[in-house]
Amino acid sequence: MxxxxxxxxxxxxxxxxxxxxxxxxxxxxxxxxxxxxxxxxxxxxxxxxxxxxxxxxxxxxxxxxxxxxxxxxxxxxxxxxxxxxxxxxxxSLMPSTVLAGYDNGFVIRSSDEKFLLRTNGRLQFRWTHYATRADNRYLNPGLQRNDRTGFDLQRLRLTFSGHAWDKDLTYLFELRADAPDQNRAEVQFAWVNYRFYDELQFMAGIFRLASTRAQVMSDANLQLIDRPVTDAVFGLGIGLGARVWGRAFDKRLEYYLDVVNSLNTDDNRTITPDPAEMDSNPAILARLVWHALGEEPLKDFVDQGDLEFHQTPALDLGFHYAFNEDEGDSRTTRLPFPLTRNLGRGGFGLTNTNGLQINQFGWDAGFKYMGFSATAEYILRIVDPRRAGRQPFSPWWLLTGQEDTTVQHGAYGQIGYFLPIPGLEKKLEAVAHVGGISTLANGREGTWVYGGGLNYYIQGNKVKLQTDVMKVSEVPISSNERSLANVNDDALVFRVQLQVAF
The missing domain is CATH 1.20.5 (Single alpha-helices involved in coiled-coils or other helix-helix interfaces)
Structure with a gap:
């Protein structure tokens, strides 16, 4: 046209x-x-x-x-x-394929990104010299202790994590073969988590409980070789149960609410022949963290030290609360207490929480800036005997004679700084630590802890060499991880540890 x-x-x-x-x-x-x-x-x-x-x-x-x-x-x-x-x-035209590589772990991923499997491993090889006075009055009369020196494969971990079907459905399964278990393979963590929103998520399985600041931080990212002695007494470990948690206000505020079978253990089972392994009272924990300062709230305090060398100050403030009324859990939290008779230097005893109501409160803070870091924590535990003078008797009451409420305190402060040595910037970190524990049962005091260390970060926390020394005036609780052998030891502990992780 x-x-x-x-x-x-x-x-x-x-x-x-x-x-x-x-x-x-x-x-x-x-x-x-x-x-x-x-x-x-x-x-x-x-x-x-x-x-x-x-x-x-x-x-x-x-x-x-x-x-x-x-x-x-x-x-x-x-x-x-x-x-x-x-x-x-x-x-049929474009079938899903599998992609593999390394991304903060060895990764297998489907091309449609519905499935992800990340594999991580970690080894901690430790040398320890444990020096103590020969006479420990907590032991049998006339029994003396010798110093100890040796090597341990302290932690050996294999972790599988990722997501399945949906990026909001995540999982983690971790095996341990640690020194306390004589390097036998055991389940450390096993949980699944579903994210409805950032502000509302649900987790179920075995996980680290929302208690002290030292507990919620991975033992791969610590400044000293292990968690502090204070945390050996007041840390509440892992548990089996459910968690509701989330992040709000532009991820500045995190909250956690845990309901678990028992504190400090995942071993108690529901269905067993009598006697039952646990009572029907769940333990309840809550934790709040406010990321007050910092440009990356979710990453600022993944590591205890300031490996990121923050150019602007980062500040975290935290609070936790834990409640448990223990009517007969077979495995539970251990409590130190002063013995009723005067035994001179030695005076701590250990018992469990059977027949006790435990209310624990804790406040903590973390700060980082330009290679400097500081951590502080204070914990208050209220021990309330519920079976004082009536059967089945509370072991606490039998050992202390305490029928009224007892308050126990613990606190520590720790600082670290990367030394400005030419050629070793962001590699060499000095650490100092001081802590104290007061049981106050029968009006008696507790113990003091002093320590310091030097860390060489070869490849960040992935590959690092650490050394530290710790003085404990009177060991309040035995702990393999913290290198504490016997209650009431006047201990001086030297440690060197190599960590390799992928």
């Missing part, structure tokens, strides 16, 4: 030219022109007009071809969209 219109216009133009030529010929001012000259002139005009027509037809053809090509491409795109919208055809 466009081509016909162009031809008509050109024909009219040609007619107009011919008419103009005739009028020019008829003009009296014009000179006579032969017939051949007229024909030649008209032929030249027609030839020029034909060239113009050809040019216009070529432009129309190109424009029409482009328009047709565009319509054809759009139609093909629509057909492809319709075909790919069919799930079965899409999966």
């Amino acid at each position: 466009r081509r016909q219109l162009i031809r008509n216009l050109c024909s009219l133009t040609a007619i107009g030219l011919c008419t103009a030529v005739n009028l020019a010929d008829e003009s009296p001012a014009s000179e006579p022109e032969t017939a051949d000259e007229k024909v030649a002139r008209l032929e030249a005009l027609l030839e020029a007009q034909q060239k113009r027509i050809d040019q216009l037809e070529q432009r129309v053809a190109v424009g029409s071809a482009r328009e047709q090509e565009s319509q054809r491409v759009e139609a093909m795109r629509q057909q492809i969209r319709e075909i790919l919208s069919e799930k079965e055809f899409r999966e």
